[in-house]
Amino acid sequence: MRVTISAKLKLRHSPEQKAKLDAVSLAYRDALNFASEEAFKLDKTSSAPKLHAVTYKPLREKFGLGAQLACTVERQVAASYKTQWTKLKQNIKSREKGFTKKRYKGLDSAPKFVSRTLEYQYQRDYSWKKDGRVSIGTLDGRLVLEFDGHQKHLDYIQQGCETGAAKLYYQKSRKQYFLIVALNIELPDPQPTDHKNVVGVDVGQRYHFVATDKDGKSLFEKGAATGQRKDQFARTRKSLQRKGTRSATRRLVAVSGRERRFVADRNHVLSKMLLTRFPGSIFGLEDLTNIRDRTEGRSNPKASKKARKAKRRRSQWSFAELQTMLAYKAPLHGSLAVRVDANYTSQACHKCGHVSKDNRPGAGLEFVCEVCGHRGHADRVASVNIGLRTMLVRQDWMSTGVLSVRPDVSDVEVKAARLSRYAELRWNPDTSLAL
Structure with missing residues (x-):
């Protein structure tokens, strides 16, 4: 490898x-x-x-x-x-x-x-x-x-x-x-038996990531402090852009470089945190290709200040950089990163399999299943579902000898078949899959 x-x-x-x-x-x-x-x-x-x-x-x-x-x-x-x-x-x-x-x-x-x-x-x-x-x-x-x-x-x-x-x-x-x-x-070619642990990683803005392994142990990393620091950079940029002088422009270039380095350093720290907390693991990451095009919808010039602020934060969300850093560092630490489909990970109940937007009241952080009543943190539920899908990838790797590190999203029928298999997955720590 x-x-x-x-x-x-x-x-x-x-x-x-x-x-x-x-x-x-x-x-x-x-x-x-x-x-x-x-x-x-x-x-x-x-x-x-x-x-x-x-x-x-x-x-x-x-x-x-x-x-x-x-x-x-x-x-x-x-x-x-x-x-x-x-x-x-x-x-x-x-x-x-x-x-x-x-x-x-x-x-x-x-x-x-x-x-x-x-x-x-x-x-x-x-x-x-x-x-x-x-x-x-x-x-x-x-x-x-x-x-x-x-x-x-x-x-x-x-x-x-x-x-x-x-x-x-x-x-x-x-x-x-x-x-x-x-x-x-x-490096030696990875084998499924080399990685005894499976970790699902859900990335977001309120929480940089929520990671859950096969034993149900979770790691939460809040993003409030980083968000406040980015807001401070945004206010500084806005002030300098209003001035428009040559010195303000030079200062704007320096501030943008400082913000870029701050975000990169933060993502380096987060990726290393995951690798040291869950050594020798297979990390499951969501395939978030074109996520902004799928979720932001039409631009609205009459949007409120709060809506514009939320959109700016989404545009500055550096999930791709974090996933890339984790993926390239993982083999150097004896781990591996694979991508799985992101569909319905935060809407599906891992206890009974019911999928619905209403499982997240008000699109908040609380998850409440309409059918079985299971409650939990929505991001943790998503990380568990990602971990289950990663376990399925590992099982296919063991049976076929071929590892798919990125789902093929070009074939609609193939993707529909994968989603159907995901719907059959259930989580029970007492009878967790033997790795």
């Missing part, structure tokens, strides 16, 4: 070496903007070969980029336009379904690149030296630099693990360059 992790290496550069890194990073950024303008003129093309025919020679001559960096610029711009086209198509579908009235404007003008971040290809633009240093390309040849980083990542590099592409990243506040390298780690 191959796991890819990112190693952030701090480069030890002198002022003279930093000047060379400045030159190549600024030239790369200008080349991206040039190629973006050319792609816009070519009917907003997302084809790298078409872009190559027009921009390769100017990228080499005008910006002084090497052959590999010039090709990387073309591919990056083409990928950016492909993303914009995908978002436009999604927006058209959402407008047809009435989910939103806003028109996507990402392709009204050529996408602009502002970050001084460039991509290096291993053995072409950068390589490792035997003495523990790294050689990276600039406009004036190679620079050989020493670097610092997390000791575990340094050990992987020293052991000669497979290395992928890298990004040269400039942190303006510290005037420091970092090399972010993709490391491919080989």
